[in-house]
Amino acid sequence: MKLVLSRDGLSRKKLAEEHIAEYYGLSYQQVSELIGISIRTLERHRRENKPLSPVQSDRLLRYARVAARTEAVFENTWAAQNWLKRANPALGGEIPMYLLDTEMGAKQVDDVLVRIEYGVYS
Template sequence: MAEEIRQGLSVRTVPELMSFLGIKEDRVLHIIGLNKRTYQRRKAENRPLDPEQSDKVFRLARIGSRAEEIFGDSEPANAWLKAPNRALGGQVPVDLLDTDAGAEAVEEVLTRIEYGVYS
């Protein structure tokens, strides 16, 4: 997977990710650092995402999968990802996924939920 990310994932992974996470296009594009016009152009030309954007897509998918695993279903997982969270200082988990530090914080909270440690 690392080599695929370095080469650039298909731009078609973006709508798949939106569907998987139940997140609107503008929000996903913001998180992965891709403006709408560039996205539309890449989609029309079937050009891949760049490595940084591909890495962020992979991060979103990985954390979405982790949340689904912990909550047992995509609906509660996606709801959790899109709701303000006290353990994250009132921030919305998905909004933190544009950085490694934010993603680590979200993963830490998910791990605490998995093990029943809510404080």
């Protein structure tokens, strides 16, 4: 199902940039940065009911997946939101949410979450 959503592009009905933004406390600017388009393009997609591209959809779904995992690890939505938005020493001072534009970055964030979950965070 996720592969189909990603390849076809998230439609406005399935979308979710607003829901993800609201749930995870992201601004529209942050969402546009996450998926790699300007805020104007994101607004135009919304106005014209255009689906996101497969690449943009994949980035948004990746963020949702990692954010859900973060929430499960911290067992608290606020703590998860806060962790994703703050520079992290285990990630070389990078902000986790901004590493999620690539699968490699998402893997690095996942690795840190595993270490936190199992008490080997460094």
